[in-house]
Amino acid sequence: AQSVTQLGSHVSVSEGALVLLRCNYSSSVPPYLFWYVQYPNQGLQLLLKYTTGATLVKGINGFEAEFKKSETSFHLTKPSAHMSDAAEYFCAVTQGRGKLQFGAGTQVVVTP
Amino acid sequence: GAVVSQHPSRVICKSGTSVKIECRSLDFQATTMFWYRQFPKKSLMLMATSNEGSKATYEQGVEKDKFLINHASLTLSTLTVTSAHPEDSSFYICSAHSRKREATDTQYFGPGTRLTVL
Numbered sequence: 001a002q003s004v005t006q007l008g009s010h011v012s013v014s015e016g017a018l019v020l021l022r023c024n025y026s027s028s029v030p031p032y033l034f035w036y037v038q039y040p041n042q043g044l045q046l047l048l049k050y051t052t053g054a055t056l057v058k059g060i061n062g063f064e065a066e067f068k069k070s071e072t073s074f075h076l077t078k079p080s081a082h083m084s085d086a087a088e089y090f091c092a093v094t095q096g097r098g099k100l101q102f103g104a105g106t107q108v109v110v111t112p
Numbered sequence: 113g114a115v116v117s118q119h120p121s122r123v124i125c126k127s128g129t130s131v132k133i134e135c136r137s138l139d140f141q142a143t144t145m146f147w148y149r150q151f152p153k154k155s156l157m158l159m160a161t162s163n164e165g166s167k168a169t170y171e172q173g174v175e176k177d178k179f180l181i182n183h184a185s186l187t188l189s190t191l192t193v194t195s196a197h198p199e200d201s202s203f204y205i206c207s208a209h210s211r212k213r214e215a216t217d218t219q220y221f222g223p224g225t226r227l228t229v230l
Contacts, residue, residue: 032217043118043205043221044156090155094217098144098209102155 002027002093006103014111019063019078021106023091026072032094033074035065038105039087047089050074061085086110115139116208118222125196126230133191133225135206141186142208146219147179150203162189196229203227 007022025031032051036044048059055067061084065076074091091103115138125131135145144163148156160181162168168181178200180192189208193200203226207219 034218036221041203041224041226043116043223044207046218046220049218097161098211098217098219099146099158099161100217100219104155107153 002031002095002101004091004093004101004103006089006091006106008106009104010107010109012109012111013081015083016080019076019081019085019108021076021089021091021108023065023074023076023103024072025074025091025093027093033065033067034092034100035059035063035074035076036090036092037061037087038090044090047076081108081110083110083112114208114220116142116206116220116222118206118225120225121223122226122228124228124230127197128195130192130194131196131227133193133204133206133227135189135191135208135222137187137208137210137220140208140210142189143186143211144209145183145189146207146209147181147189147191148205148207150205150224152203156205159191193227196227198229201227201229 003026005024034049035047038044048057050057050067058064063078089106092100095101117136119134147159159174160168160170162181162183164183164186170176183189205224207221209219
């Protein structure tokens with residue numbers, strides 16, 4: 001069975017500082033991995049995904065993530081936080097048959 | 113591309129009534145649609161998977177007679193909450209996926225529907 005662990009339910013960063021959100025997964029098959037962002041009272045927006053190929057994946061809004069098979073990790077980073085990055089972030093891994101297993105989410109707060 | 117809409121965005125109803133939520137994929141044909149429920153400050157809980165033209169597959173613990181799902185076409189799925197009670201109040205989100213569009217499990221999400229049962 002697949003599972004996702006997001007370390008840290010809340011992360012506070014200063015505007016302009018590095019954003020690092022941690023995600024570890026377990027999967028019995030080569031995984032597809034995703035990061036989604038959710039703004040208050042909205043659905044989820046796909047930030048980026050890893051399927052095959054290059055392990056460093058670039059997404060929207062300046063985010064990127066690196067798939068590290070040896071560490072079973074898919075951490076999300078952004079070099080310089082912006083106030084608009086304040087949101088909830090979810091890491092997800094495929095469960096097969098199109099289903100996704102989501103992590104518990106990480107709330108990002110950006111301080112001026 | 114990959115736009116998914118939901119209607120209504122908010123609904124308030126009285127206890128005992130039924131509420132229908134629509135989920136549409138606007139620019140692609142969705143072979144599969146998913147319905148999630150999200151409690152405040154929590155992650156998404158998958159309720160059911162619906163494939164066009166076939167019965168929905170419900171997750172363990174989800175009452176199929178209470179949460180009726182219909183996937184009548186490749187662009188529309190509906191979730192009907194029957195005989196709603198206050199404990200059904202929640203944020204319901206749908207997503208759509210197309211194997212024909214891409215061979216990964218990427219899901220595209222609707223904006224969600226906030227249901228409040230009085």
